[in-house]
Amino acid sequence: MKVLHMAPAGTLTEAGFRDSRIGGAQAVAANLIWLLQAWVIASVLASLLTGEAVSEWAMALAFLGLGFVRAALSKSAQQHLSAAAETKIQALRAELVTVETTSAGPSRFGGAGSIAALATEKLETLRPYLLRYKPARLRVMVVPLVILAIAMWFSWAATVVLLVSGPLIPLFMALVGWAAKEASTRQVVEIGSLNDLLADRLAALSDLKLIGAGQQVIADFTSASDSLRERTMAVLRIAFLSSTVLELFSALGVAMIAVWVGFSLLGEIGWGSWGTPLTPFAGIYLLLLTPDFFQPLRDLAAAWHDKSSADAVLEELDSWRSDMRQPLLGAGASVAPLPFKGLTLCDLAYLHKDHRITYPDLEIQPGESLAVTGQSGAGKTTLLRLIAGLEKPTSGRIQIGEVTLSGANADAWRASMGWMPQTSRFLGRSLRHNIGFGEDLNLDVLDRTYVAPIIATLSNGDLTSLGESGAGLSGGEARRVMLARGLHRRPEVVLADEPTADLDADTAQNIIDGLLAYVAEGGTLIAATHDPRLISQMQRQVRLSAGT
Incomplete structure (x- = not known):
């Protein structure tokens, strides 16, 4: 369309x-x-x-x-x-x-x-x-x-x-x-x-x-x-x-x-x-x-x-x-979160440029952790975007509990979700605003994601202004801030795209610890990753191959 x-x-x-x-x-x-x-x-x-x-x-x-x-x-x-x-x-x-x-x-x-x-x-x-x-x-x-x-x-x-x-x-x-x-x-x-x-x-x-x-x-x-x-x-x-x-x-x-x-x-x-x-x-x-x-x-x-x-x-x-692009599901409105009662993927397929990606049927229950693995280009990031309603599937359906994901409930679904992107993205405002978007910061989340030590080293604390590229933060620190942002509102589901990619061993372990602590408290985690350390500690794994 x-x-x-x-x-x-x-x-x-x-x-x-x-x-x-x-x-x-x-x-x-x-x-x-x-x-x-x-x-x-x-x-x-x-x-x-x-x-x-x-x-x-x-x-x-x-x-x-x-x-x-x-x-x-x-x-x-x-x-x-x-x-x-x-x-x-x-x-x-x-x-x-x-x-x-x-x-x-x-x-x-x-x-x-x-x-x-x-x-x-x-x-x-x-x-x-x-x-x-x-x-x-x-x-x-x-x-x-x-x-x-x-x-x-x-x-x-x-x-x-x-x-x-x-x-x-x-x-x-x-x-x-x-x-x-x-x-x-x-x-x-x-x-x-x-x-x-x-x-x-x-x-x-x-x-x-x-x-x-x-x-x-x-x-x-x-x-x-x-x-x-x-x-x-x-x-x-x-x-x-x-x-x-x-x-x-x-x-x-x-x-x-x-x-x-x-x-x-x-x-x-x-x-x-x-x-x-x-x-x-x-x-x-x-x-x-x-x-x-x-x-x-x-x-x-x-x-x-x-x-x-x-x-x-x-x-x-x-x-x-003339560019044929799908409209984003939802209107971007601020609405009450949709209660998470499980996620089902059925006959899901997506036409990406010149090739079609088909996904296996999946059922994910509340509190589970799932590692989505596979070679680069297999469609891991696309799958996360489909689940988040940021892309519309060519065929098949995504079901949240008893309802099918659509434009009518996409905003409420995303309100119950945390997102950790592979590439860190910032607003040209304070660290506090980049995590909580105007809300008071959750101290437990800051400790769990190891962001509290980062704030302690900044000249103006969490009021330190960041550029759009996260000026003043290293790559690992920026990734931890992304995790804190994803967990800030205590979402029921977290989608993490290559959360430990290109990080040193200690920083990667900090990220893994933060994600597993979230799962231990009853959260649902779906992570696209190549990291064997993270994969080994997830409850389930689904491997994607090129095209399927």
Whole structure:
């Protein structure tokens, strides 16, 4: 079943659509007001040349009034467009966060770095697209056509010049756009890869330091950053090239009309108008309007690379949406624990990427301890995640007492469970919060898991702040803190994933002692492990083989 997403790429909420529509209309209206201002300027200058009477003060007030209206429209357009852009970006970001926090299993789209990059810096590339490219496209659809109609009223020659030079710009932009889109796509992918590399290396930073791989990590980052720099410069080169050629075409168009107007007013050219000599007003008005005929095209070309970047990001969003992922069972609500009366696995199977894992039928009674063993890749961790409701089985069922595990009772089931992951995960808060999440710490649990001696060595005790990687704690100390977290609420069931992996003998024995003490008090333990010391002291063992 595919995860239901909040909104497809390119859509806006009703308020966002309204802001986008109003902002675009106001941006077009602001540009059209210049045509009236140009008429005022042309009237005043023509009167000075011909000696006709005109009220300078009235014209000045009209020009200033129109300028005020134009400025107000431009400001309002930017406000509406900014609101629409913010609405869309926030909606897409909320969709990303919601789906990632309510989906089971890893995303095939990429790692945590790629998702984080997409939700932050990549989505921000949509802002200039919405603020600049979309209104520029609306202006191109309206303003040049209005100016072309005015030019045709006064002169067929000016109309021909605009008709010849104007379409060359969109044609060139389309040609450049193909290369720009490809370059932008490569740059966006490179950003995600660099973020994934950074996240992976930070997660393994302590291990990398221990094995002396610092220089190799630096070399990897240097190579990745140089590759991203080359991709970015390729995008900028295309953007500068398109702007340069556009300026050439627009300059030639303005120059040709200026030459024709000048020679017509001097009487050297008698053709180009509709059978009557070109008047000073018409000539000046055409000169004032010609740059504005090209300006929307120039704005569109300047924002063309914004469109290329936005298209690349929207393609990534479509790729992320196409990932077939199961929704996480439950809603993550805080509910009363589900009483544990035994666990039954029946005909359980899970499709993992390109192979199917089938599990033996199991019955686990309260107070039992079960070791899940087998070679790496046999599905031990997946089995724990299935039992916890973090993955949904392809077939079969998991029964807790008399009820089948489902979205309706998954939150209550997890509330009765403790979890000890293989990789230690921390919040950037105090040690106390990382164990009890705001609750007072259980002193018996601290002693049983040998965390009390760790707290005694910290400068600020259990209020010592930890980073997301458990800064200040060794690997063994971090694992003991994970065990204390799993046992903090005295759960009825504890799931432990490789609880003693990569630990020295003494620390591993501390972890084993803590787990067995929990079982001795009536707790139910299910541990995925390779450790023969832990396996030998568990009541039962089930061995998984590849695929079965």
